[in-house]
Amino acid sequence: MEIIEISKIIADEGRTIQYLQEKGLLKKYEECPYCGGKSIGNVRRQKLKCYTCRKEWGIRKGSLLEGLRLPLEKVLMAIKLFELEISALQASKQLKVGYKTMMNLFDLVRKAIYYEIEGEIELFSGEIELDESYFGGKRKGNRGRGAFNKIPVFGILERDGKVKVEIVKDVTSETLLKLTIKKVRRGSLIYTDKYKSYNGLISLGFKHMRIDHSKRFGNGKVYINGIEGFWSFAKERLLKYHGVSKEKFPLYLKELEFRYNMREHDIFDLLIKLLVKYGLVANNA
Template sequence: MATKQRLLELFVLGVPSYRQRFLSDTSAASRERFYRLLRACCAQVEQLREPFEGAVELDETTFGGARKGKRGWGAAGKVIVFGLIKRNGRVKALPIPAHDRVSVMREIEAHTREGALYYTDEWQAYATLKLRGEHVMIRKEKGRPVGREHINGIEGFWSYAKNWLYPYRGVPREYFHLYLAEVCYRFNHRDENLKPLLLKLLKQTSIQELGPTLVRKA
């Protein structure tokens, strides 16, 4: 139990498993399994979060290390991620299979309530949002929003997430959703002590419950 407590403390501090080889008497495989379990607990909480209503910002980005060859949405090795943030509130971020209207609308319908006020960029995939609620499209010039409207909340989260995940280069694709869920959980509880929250999750969650969450098919 003392070993798990120590590993939990290191996880909360954001110390990757590979940096603990001289600090722990556990094997690398054991540390990775424990960290994966913690991330799966975070993922389960995030999956059960209620759909957003009110003012919601939407955006998409890619995660993955720099590679030679094609850049942008079709770059090899990149994971496309769709994000939603409630203004001055919580965030959701999910890997999507393609950068297209079908993929983003599926997540919007699942994670927001009809009648919401949507803030997006000018991507045409968002054009039908006016059928679901109010829609404010942010126009940009030289990367900056024109006027007072913005999507600074979700763009700020992308910066937060990428900075947090930077030490974890080479995350296996089938586990990326767990790392992403961990970042969402940390962001959504950024003003709280994570150690008691995660300890409670570990005690009340069974491995059987987490089975479908642990691995996502590539």
């Protein structure tokens, strides 16, 4: 949905509430949550009342929005700004809400994305590119020694498919091959550079082609431009945040994996679905 469509919905409070209920961001009450009575109705602004037990409750009760201070008419716009990769700080200024409130919502969306992606179990197959890269830290360095302070990330990319990234404790053969077995179907054709940790792929049942970066022009399909493209995509975006804390890095990394994989899609509806699916859990985590 585009901003212009959102602005039409949120111009009217009734329509906003109806939309949020349809999408599941607000709970739709058919009966009283206290006595189960079916005779309920709207009283006052954003309040419901049971005519049997005479109790009242807010329309946010029992939904993710109960814990968020964001006014209802700003919820959809905030999700839209997240979709458009606007920072929480900029979004808070645009919508005139507190930075912390906006950050809470954005982190909830990130956690929802994280839970969804961690649950994916399908195997990659066909032509696969593997590579590792380092994130964060100030010091430049190569693999292993010198990469002090940086976070190693392992990437698996299926050509014409998705990318999957994992933070790893090291880039040893044991670590990288174990993750490859977990994520890639045996028999797939794997492209890597000449790094020694990729030794052993063939004995594990994969086909393996290595790129020689020292040759100016690679031969034919022997390249890892796909996964290298993801590293640039991710690093360019992380720069915007002026350094993400180590604690939050896993959330941001998964967000970038998600954004990369969905880059041809309109993700607004999907973000709402994920929020509804995981929001309450994430809020209590």
